[in-house]
Amino acid sequence: MPTTTTVIVDQDGGVDDVLALVLLARAPGVEIAGVGSVHGNVSATAAADNGLRALEIAGDHSTPVVLGASEPLARPLHLAHPEDLLGKAAGSPKRKPGREETAAGQMVRLARANPGQVDLLALGPLTNVAIALAAEPELPRLVRRVVAMAGAFEVKGNISDCAESNVWHDPEAAAQVVAAGFRLTLVPLDVTRKATVTRLWLERLAADQDRLRGRMAAMFLAVPGKLPAFPLHDPLAAAILLDPAIARFQRTPVTVDVGEQRRGQTRTVRAAYTAEVAVAVAADTSALLEQLIHALMPGRGPRE
Template identity: 50%
Template sequence: MPDHHPAPIVVDTDGGLDDALAIVLLARSPGVELVGISSVHGNVTSGEAAANSARLLEVLGDHTTPVAVGASAPLAQPLHLSHPNDLLRRALGRPRRRTPAPSPAAEQIVALAKEHAGALDLLTLGPLTNIANALRLAPDLPRLLRRVVVMGGSFDGGNITEHAEANVHHDPEAAEEVFAAGFALTVVPLDVTRNAIATRSWLRALVSAAPRLKMKAAAALGLLAARGKKGPRLRMHDALAAAVLLDRRVATDHHSAPVLVALDGDRRGETTAGTGDRRPATIVRAADVDEFRARLLEALSG
């Protein structure tokens, strides 16, 4: 049986398409209690990311999980958005009834960690600004959380610079604070997630199995785009990190090392596996992408 666990989960998201796939996978997996979502700048603004998550939960029939608006800018550098055209909002539209939670994201994360002390898992899918802010509110946060799974970092070349992965590069200071804080940390880096591609055969299966016309149409458009060798490809970075959180056996190879973030020069935002006194992270080095795609297809077809 898969290693599904009953632990509650909070998701920190920057509102992209693959973030939505991750949330769907969590929401439709047995034994998962989604207790909160927080938004952060990254793909889109934190406000738009919150609206996207609220609308997605409406589509999934979830009208109770709180969605909190988080940090609108990095700790120490100007804001940069990866996808300001907001493809997810174009696909889903605006929330129809839901409004943001009254507390900011960092406060919500701390409150949930205290409410579920020692049992809460945190999945981060964007820059780590909210988590750094939560640490400043509650320095004992690493003791309160059971586990933190981060989609971010790269140990073999980046996707926003030659050396840096986008989530870390959007706020290197926040990432360095989080990686140094002593969390029970699993890092699912770009080196692994860049292999989580929506293949043509997978998209064809989704066209056949998806229960909603919009989803069938989206899969069909993705299939058309995937026909060209140089056409856009849907990489499901965040959904793979969610699958690792749900079942650690999806990660077929990993090693333990402290993770360091470069804060200066042309390597700013680069992550490296180092040495030192900080608590080692579990760094995923390989994943069963076929098993992941099968699980995601089941969730989307439910």
């Protein structure tokens, strides 16, 4: 019998978060057990709505989406895209996010109910994961693995010279997560910046008669300042979760700087007392595009 990959997705509502969710929702053998929202690109409330929109685009009208942390553990809130252009362009989702539990509570509940069977894909600041870890210290052993789009090692950051945005928004949370002993994979800017789609590729996709492909491409084209090449940060992390063989990794301890001068900087270190994580150092971007095109094929549905 085919195996099913069960995933919890924690996301902050950007356009590439939406594409990563669509990729997972339409991948065969994948069950999205729950989606949480977190501050980062947009507010946690807007991120929850954008998660619902992504699932609706993919034809998934049942996966629970819940609200998560609205601010970092110890920092003032900073939103990368407070205007939420995606939300303005897409209209209101048909469903409302669940309010019975938080995103961190959902993580803990699903991990306890399915020990060693659930993967976590973190596409935004790691605040919810840190809160879940505080509530359940056994979380690193209950979750099968964590894949996070996070960090910048040998390249410049995208929010400061030394920091990647997801880590910079809540460096205290990131520091706790990388040191916790999760089976953790970081997909940093070093590889995601090389995973791009061009304006021409998107325009051809937008002209496609298939509604799903056209809607996804039009969504990318509507975001200013990202073209002619649009980096697929979060979709690459999702693709690596689905097929780790498309990437090459370095296993190393990692630290996160929580000081003001180098806030959010991620560094590899030689420290026997620090947990090793797998840092993606190369990825087959053609495999990502193949996954995307396959996911956007007509007739493919969620959880097929």
